[in-house]
Amino acid sequence: MSELMKYAESADLYSKISNLITAKKYTVSRAVNSAIVFLYWEIGETICKDILQNHKAEYGKNIINEVAKQLSQNYGKGFDRTAIFRMVQFYQEFPDKEKVATLSQQLTWSHFVVLLPIEDELKRDFYAAMCKSENWSVRVLRERKNSMLYERTAISKKPDETIKNDIALLMEKDKMSLDLFYRDPYVLDFLGLKDTYSEKDLENAILSELERFILEMGSDFAFMARQKHFVLDGKDYYMDLLFYHRSLRRLVLIELKLGAFEPEHKGQVELYLRWLKKNEMCEGEDDPIALILCAEKSQETVELVELDKGSIHVAQYLTKMPPKKLLEEKLAIAIENAKEQLEQR
Structure with missing residues (x-):
């Protein structure tokens, strides 16, 4: 040999x-x-x-x-x-032994130590399920908890029974609902942007800090394209950022808006989603969804154009983390407003 x-x-x-x-x-x-x-x-x-x-x-x-x-x-x-x-x-x-058995396959004792002080059972279960699904380290769990991820996630504004069902689905079948995925506001304080910047600056900063941005969005994201280009009727169009989310099994379009949300943004993004569905969607995937990240948004405008009910969601981004008390007050008002709207339906 x-x-x-x-x-x-x-x-x-x-x-x-x-x-x-x-x-x-x-x-x-x-x-x-x-x-x-x-x-x-x-x-x-x-x-x-x-x-x-x-x-x-x-x-x-x-x-x-x-x-x-x-x-x-x-x-x-x-x-x-x-x-x-x-x-x-x-x-x-x-107290549920089976739940502990499931979680202990991926969560360490240190994870549970961080979870135990959370008094709200639904909030605690949310963080536990997200840890399991996205394989968070203890450090990431602390960061998500400190940034009040649960309160910023759309699911926190839903009735308790909906929250329980969505968390159970994530825990048992690793299937994420859109309400668990969407959050508002997104905290992008790690981007280090100056007081004056453009949408291109924001996009460049996000891409240069892509790993941390994806962690804020959720660890199941895969980056696919920047300024995704297509031509329709001889006219050029460019989508800001395109991702794929494994748990959702969907393409996720992210459009960055420097100013306040405007109604015309909806029409633009609807066109992009229809193009993606026709030309980029693969067999077995669900329809693409979109997130419009803007500096400001009027809830009245968002409701009037009937967003947050379908495939397009609007959220604010914060380039500096506000004082925790101010964030708590802002989120508490948002949650109460959402619950009042649900009760009136």
Whole structure:
């Protein structure tokens, strides 16, 4: 056998074994993570059922304090008083064992630690489902939570039953609804734009920071084209940004508008969507959708031209993150207005 053949066979064998090792490491890592998460959940369950439900609150706390002291001495700081009470909270906030089993395949204990302080169950389930679907790291989860992603997502303005159904669909079948996808406002403070800039500046800044922009949009995005060109009746047209979203199985058109939303933007984008459907849509995909990102929008105008009901959505972008209190107030008003409109239908 020639040295060349020996080298080729050796390289092939090494590649196969290396792939086996990598795959097994990943499998073992997931199994270990799942086992740890389940251990903490079972500790919380045991304490809740054996101690907290059968004793007065103060007496139960004293017992937990004593047990935590012994556990931390034997098993380390990971079982001190704070950690044990967090496990109790984990069981109380996630009592469904099957849900924990599903989430623990991708979420680490550190993910759950970030999720536990969220008091609203629907909001907590939203972040958990998004973590699972988009494979967020703990850092990304914190960033999304701090930027109030849930409140900015269209689903937060829907009735509770709709929110539950859409989250369950994402959690169980990894199928994302449009209400989970759309958000308003989009926070683009990472672009570093000056006070005076053009739509081209905005587009260039987004493309130069494409990875962070896509994270704000959602990690299932794939970039396809910039200034997508087509000719209709001898006239040139250019679409700003074109993406593909894997979970939605749709082309996503993004149009950037420097000023306020104007009604004529709807007609322009409708033309683009019809062209995409006729010329770019592949078999098995759903119809293309569009997002118009503008500096300002009048909700009255958006409602009058009947957007946000179909395939076109309008959202503001913020090139600087506003104070959290101001953002909370703005979003609270938007949510209340949306719920009032739903109740009047």
